[in-house]
Amino acid sequence: DIQLTQSPSFLSASVGDRVTITCRASQGISSYLAWYQQKPGKAPKLLIYAASTLQSGVPSRFSGSGSGTEFTLTISSLQPEDFATYYCQQLNNQRTFGQGTKVEIK
Amino acid sequence: QVQLVQSGAEVKKPGASVKVSCKASGYTFTGYYMHWVRQAPGQGLEWMGWINPNSGGTNYAQKFQGRVTMTRDTSISTAYMELSRLRSDDTAVYYCAREHSGYPVGVYWGQGTLVTVSS
Numbered sequence: 001d002i003q004l005t006q007s008p009s010f011l012s013a014s015v016g017d018r019v020t021i022t023c024r025a026s027q028g029i030s031s032y033l034a035w036y037q038q039k040p041g042k043a044p045k046l047l048i049y050a051a052s053t054l055q056s057g058v059p060s061r062f063s064g065s066g067s068g069t070e071f072t073l074t075i076s077s078l079q080p081e082d083f084a085t086y087y088c089q090q091l092n093n094q095r096t097f098g099q100g101t102k103v104e105i106k
Numbered sequence: 107q108v109q110l111v112q113s114g115a116e117v118k119k120p121g122a123s124v125k126v127s128c129k130a131s132g133y134t135f136t137g138y139y140m141h142w143v144r145q146a147p148g149q150g151l152e153w154m155g156w157i158n159p160n161s162g163g164t165n166y167a168q169k170f171q172g173r174v175t176m177t178r179d180t181s182i183s184t185a186y187m188e189l190s191r192l193r194s195d196d197t198a199v200y201y202c203a204r205e206h207s208g209y210p211v212g213v214y215w216g217q218g219t220l221v222t223v224s225s
Binding site: 001036038043049089094098099100 | 203
């Protein structure tokens with residue numbers, strides 16, 4: 001099984017901050033990676049797929065990069081509605097999610 | 107618009123089975139794979155598997171092999187996920203998610219179904 005490790009697991013930030021979340025895969029997955037945002041009591045929302053393609057309707061302050069085993073999700077200027085938990089997911093071999101990164105208000 | 111409406115909350119005893127439904131509308135049901143993902147209380151997301159509604163073919167996560175069965179009824183555009191031999195650690199919200207049109211990732215999600223396993 002391919003394991004995904006996100007860092008950090010918890011992040012405290014302020015509105016306007018630039019935020020970066022890292023996702024590392026236990027083996028190479030090319031660009032078969034997606035990022036989701038989840039708010040309490042809600043289903044996950046797709047933000048980015050194919051490592052760097054922004055899903056339609058997602059604000060451009062979200063961006064993704066990486067390939068192989070290391071990937072990043074960047075929020076260029078954190079907005080109040082961005083406080084949530086973020087998950088990466090690999091699609092190279094079945095599917096696996098990272099453990100999540102909770103972004104909270106500083 | 108695409109909608110996935112799941113069945114209501116369930117309470118089951120250990121050892122029992124549960125079957126969750128996911129009724130799709132707003133698109134051609136047989137055109138997109140359907141995934142199932144679960145989330146235990148306060149925990150992360152866990153992928154369970156997918157079903158190809160066109161062929162009925164399935165792909166299950168190894169962890170659930172032998173305990174999970176995914177089926178569909180194309181006449182009513184509904185996918186099902188049945189989990190057997192339930193344990194307390196199967197208590198979770200179960201989601202169905204339809205694949206994106208151009209990439210094998212879940213883009214449309216059901217509202218979730220809480221399954222509680224308790225004696």
